Amino acid sequence: MMYGAKAYAQVGLETGINSASPHGLIVMLYDxxxxxxxxxRIYxxxxxxxxxxxxxxxxxRIVKDGLTASLDIEAGGALGEQLLALYDYIGKELVLANVxxxxxxxxxxxxxxxxxxxAWLEIGSTATLEK
Structure with a gap:
């Protein structure tokens, strides 16, 4: 029975990923x-x-392979560099928390x-309003 629930959740996740905007995908990574x-923390x-x-x-993996990999430093300029530094900091903090x-x-x-x-959600709602 548990396998069925997991399979159902996986289909829901895949459907969400396939239908999400690039902005929505970043929100999913944060989530x-x-x-x-x-x-x-619970464990x-x-x-x-x-x-x-x-x-x-x-x-x-989400921070490094998802959020960091999604950054376009060239297009993002200083903000992209700040996010990269923040993601790096979060990664180091996670390693220290683990150890x-x-x-x-x-x-x-x-x-x-x-x-x-x-902040990302706020940017998305502002971008939607400007269209």
Missing amino acids: GAIEAIRKA LEMNDIEMKVKSIDKAL QNNPERLDTCMNLLNDLRS
């Missing part, structure tokens, strides 16, 4: 990273080290990503 960090509190490591690894079992570092990463997500 995924935030959720992975939230889970890592840390439960002392489930294996699942904590897997969740932090997932968040790191040190430090929930405060996880909270810092989650708060930064939440702020970026909110």
Whole structure:
């Protein structure tokens, strides 16, 4: 039964990805990273080290392979460079949180990503209004 639920969720995710705008895909990346960090914090509190490591690894992959890879520094200029530095900082904080079992570092990463997500949503709503 659990397999069916997972398959259904996967289809929903794939449908969302296929129909999302580039702006929406970035929001999905933020959501995924935030959720992975939230889970890592729960696993840390439960002392489930294996699942904590897997969740932090997932968040790191989203930040590095998703958010960082999506940056166009040339087109983004100074803002793109600042985002790159911030993503690098978040990545380092996630590694330290993992090694040190430090929930405060996880909270810092989650708060930064939440702020970026909110700003990205605001940019999207402003762009929509200007059309």
